[in-house]
Amino acid sequence: MARSVEFNEEAAIQKAMEVFREKGYNGASLRDLTEAMQINSSSLYNTIGDKQELFIRAAKHYIDMRKRELDERAAADKPALEILKQYIADSVTNIVSETHGCMAVKMAFEMATSDKRVINVLKKDSQNQYEFVRKHIALAMEQGQLDNEESPELLADYFISTWTGWNESYILHKDVDKIERMARYFIRQLSK
Amino acid sequence: MARSVEFNEEAAIQKAMEVFREKGYNGASLRDLTEAMQINSSSLYNTIGDKQELFIRAAKHYIDMRKRELDERAAADKPALEILKQYIADSVTNIVSETHGCMAVKMAFEMATSDKRVINVLKKDSQNQYEFVRKHIALAMEQGQLDNEESPELLADYFISTWTGWNESYILHKDVDKIERMARYFIRQLSK
DNA sequence: CCAATTTTAAAACAAACGTTTCAGAATAAC
DNA sequence: GTTATTCTGAAACGTTTGTTTTAAAATTGG
Numbered sequence: 001m002a003r004s005v006e007f008n009e010e011a012a013i014q015k016a017m018e019v020f021r022e023k024g025y026n027g028a029s030l031r032d033l034t035e036a037m038q039i040n041s042s043s044l045y046n047t048i049g050d051k052q053e054l055f056i057r058a059a060k061h062y063i064d065m066r067k068r069e070l071d072e073r074a075a076a077d078k079p080a081l082e083i084l085k086q087y088i089a090d091s092v093t094n095i096v097s098e099t100h101g102c103m104a105v106k107m108a109f110e111m112a113t114s115d116k117r118v119i120n121v122l123k124k125d126s127q128n129q130y131e132f133v134r135k136h137i138a139l140a141m142e143q144g145q146l147d148n149e150e151s152p153e154l155l156a157d158y159f160i161s162t163w164t165g166w167n168e169s170y171i172l173h174k175d176v177d178k179i180e181r182m183a184r185y186f187i188r189q190l191s192k
Numbered sequence: 193m194a195r196s197v198e199f200n201e202e203a204a205i206q207k208a209m210e211v212f213r214e215k216g217y218n219g220a221s222l223r224d225l226t227e228a229m230q231i232n233s234s235s236l237y238n239t240i241g242d243k244q245e246l247f248i249r250a251a252k253h254y255i256d257m258r259k260r261e262l263d264e265r266a267a268a269d270k271p272a273l274e275i276l277k278q279y280i281a282d283s284v285t286n287i288v289s290e291t292h293g294c295m296a297v298k299m300a301f302e303m304a305t306s307d308k309r310v311i312n313v314l315k316k317d318s319q320n321q322y323e324f325v326r327k328h329i330a331l332a333m334e335q336g337q338l339d340n341e342e343s344p345e346l347l348a349d350y351f352i353s354t355w356t357g358w359n360e361s362y363i364l365h366k367d368v369d370k371i372e373r374m375a376r377y378f379i380r381q382l383s384k
Numbered sequence: 385c386c387a388a389t390t391t392t393a394a395a396a397c398a399a400a401c402g403t404t405t406c407a408g409a410a411t412a413a414c
Numbered sequence: 415g416t417t418a419t420t421c422t423g424a425a426a427c428g429t430t431t432g433t434t435t436t437a438a439a440a441t442t443g444g
Binding site for chain 1: 197214216218291292293297298300301302304305310314315318342346349350352353354355356357358359360361363364365370373374377378381384
């Protein structure tokens with residue numbers, strides 16, 4: 001038998017994800033990546049594969065994190081509308097704290113226009129978010145906390161597409177108030 | 193005196209813009225660009241400058257186009273609400289026809305997180321869109337076609353941030369109906 | 385402790401990158 | 415038509431890119 005892998009693969013992928021998020025796929029060089037991951041390129045190619053494969057792994061790692069967050073939210077013992085409002089509030093917090101924008105969105109615009117595998121990873125994430133929101137909107141309607149004039153399906157689609165624009169706005173204007181005003185308006189409209 | 197520049201600079205920049213839109217900044221090589229522009233790199237460096245400069249010029253060209261479109265819309269002899277609805281309808285058409293997503297959005301997520309000059313170009317564009325929308329919302333309110341419960345400023349911010357998310361949705365799902373449903377919902381909400 | 389096997393670090397790889405050079409073609413003013 | 419100047423095309427520049435090779439260090443089971 002022989003020695004086993006020395007580095008922590010998940011920690012390395014986490015580091016790679018951060019580099020990709022900061023610089024994008026094309027902007028991140030193998031040297032940037034291996035330096036952050038603290039491994040040699042030979043180890044990378046032995047255990048994970050090439051740059052594309054590493055990116056896919058980083059992307060999957062990212063959406064797995066997001067899925068786990070959703071599951072935790074869903075497990076909370078609160079009215080559905082409260083869970084949704086918390087989800088919105090946390091989305092705002094994410095937007096105004098991440099210096100480089102949401103990674104899923106960055107990936108969508110840099111990579112998903114050309115790479116089928118990236119599209120599929122992001123579609124999975126989009127479905128996760130959609131299903132979470134749709135379910136809680138339906139629940140809130142059943143609980144009489146939300147008007148059921150519109151379908152939960154439409155509202156869920158509309159819901160999850162909304163953050164993306166706020167993200168862009170914050171990248172350009174760095175105006176926290178602006179984002180919070182839009183969020184309050186969004187919630188106001190929802191309850192109408 | 194000596195000979196004058198042979199190639200059409202604006203046409204060349206237009207071509208460069210298309211390449212940048214398709215491949216992004218880092219994804220577009222100088223060879224891609226000069227081939228599309230049909231000029232030699234020496235001519236490029238003589239007349240325009242390096243890759244960064246070319247990108248800024250392409251970005252400015254793009255937002256100039258968009259500004260001209262807004263001015264044409266504003267000149268139309270129609271009620272303000274009609275102009276806004278047309279603006280929304282055309283945004284939807286743009287989203288579902290552009291294969292590579294809106295260039296302003298792509299730039300925002302790939303470049304604006306790190307490049308100040310790009311931020312400034314995009315802020316200008318954002319202000320143009322904002323001012324157009326704000327003005328017509330205010331007009332529509334004066335004309336009694338729109339509820340004036342919310343401020344035109346807030347609504348305008350919300351307005352222009354909305355398309356971005358629809359763009360991402362379309363990149364992932366390629367679902368025209370989904371976008372159109374969201375657009376109809378958006379208009380419904382606006383008139384409430 | 386040995387033998388088998390795998391991981392690692394460092395160097396090397398060709399290809400592609402953005403940019404510059406340079407000689408010759410082209411043009412405008414006289 | 416000559417001259418002065420500038421533009422153009424092709425080749426070359428040194429770096430950096432993603433990836434592979436190589437040989438030594440490391441670890442495990444017997």
